[in-house]
Amino acid sequence: MEIGTETPPLSGIRVLELGNFIAAPFAARLFGDFGAEVIKIERPQGGDELRDWRKTRGETSMLFRTMARNKKSVTLDLRTDEGREAAKKIAAKCDVVIENFRPGTLERWGLGPDVLKELNPDVVIVRISGYGQTGPYKDRAGFGSSAESFAGLRYITGEPDRPAGRAAASMGDTVAGLYGVIGALMLMLQRASGRSSTTSSQVVDVALYEGVFSLLESLVPDYDAYGMVRQRTGGRLPGVVPTGSYPCEGGQEVVIGGNSNSVFVRLMNAIGRLDLAEDESLLGTEARGAREEELNDAISRWTSERSLAVVLKELETAGVPAAPVYDAPSIAEDQHYLARGMIQTHKVMVEDSLEDIRFPGVVPKIPGHEGSVRWVGPELGEHTEEVLKEFVYGDDSEGPELKDVV
DSSP: OOOOOSOOTTTTOEEEEOOOSSHHHHHHHHHHHTTOEEEEEEOTTTOSGGGGTTOOSSSSOHHHHHHTTTEEEEEOOTTSHHHHHHHHHHHTTOSEEEEOSOTTHHHHTTOSHHHHHHHOTTOEEEEEESSOSSSTTTTSOOOHHHHHHHTTTGGGSSOTTSSOOOOSSOHHHHHHHHHHHHHHHHHHHHHHTTOOOTTSOOEEEEEHHHHHHTTSTTHHHHHHHHOOOOOOOTTOBTTBOSEEEEEOGGGOEEEEEOOSHHHHHHHHHHTTOHHHHTOGGGSSHHHHHHTHHHHHHHHHHHHHTSOHHHHHHHHHHHTOOEEEOOOHHHHHHOHHHHHTTOEEEEEEESSSSEEEEEEEOOSSOOTTSOOOOOSOSOOTTTTHHHHHIIIIIOTTOOOTTHHHHO
16 A cells, blocks of 8 residues: 655654553554654553463463554553653653552542643543542552443343353453544644633543444434333344344355345345345335245255355346455455555564564555554563653653653
């Protein structure tokens, strides 16, 4: 993919990341993808625990390499006065501070919003926690798993005859990170437009569960209006028929979405079921829902007699949304992923040598202002000396207190 030569949209913005795991690091990564300078503070012993997640070779996981791309790793011991003072000096020169500790932690460290705003009146503070900074549950520990459960997502995920399921990715953390970035950019835009006052709150309060709950569409309104308590339905969605995963020859699967009236007619024509395509009683979601099993059986019989490639080609010709159920190797080699720069290869130290590793690209695409992966997640403390010299001790000092800080 050709990278634009214009200045990245967030060039000149500086972000301090005080988070661990996924929510705050994901938010900070989005800033870094589009040119912001992101300084990630890690504890000296072991750093962010994400460094060890899903790691089978080497010292640092590919998950950390992905989540910490475009960031500078600085080790500071925030349990010490020296470490906290160094963090304050860095924060004083940042536009955004992002954290995902339990409410009250920053305050105990002397790094709460009041202190940070006194050091830097314009700083935007993004606070991500399980249950938010207020409310009766604010002091509870909260990870993405508990947030997804509390928000109602896990109750409706999985097969009806099995315990609650989950998505195989950290959805609660990721969506909270997205909301954190949106909130920060809104406050920065307000400030840049001159519409914020010196007394305006510069804090973005994101609760993990609220981010998940916001994605669940009309879950509660449906309960109030219709007495509907949604249950687990596996790969199907109530009232969204026909849609789901269907078998193809050779054990492969295709996901088909034929749940709008016009697409439904095109789908039935494509599978040779003119009787269903011409049945006007099926031109409604409720009617199709009542005949879900019949419709899914018809589609499955058609797909199971064909290869995945043939199914996709015929549905593309018919204008029916469909996609293969991809695994990692399929994604890494797909021509469309490659054409849009969504698979990018970087040299990474895995064990004792550099290896070519494929990583996900940058979202969204902004023509002429593209983001980029300048480097993948750094080694622990790789930028400590550089950053402390610039922000804490000055360029000409070796920092005699460095050992006390880190």
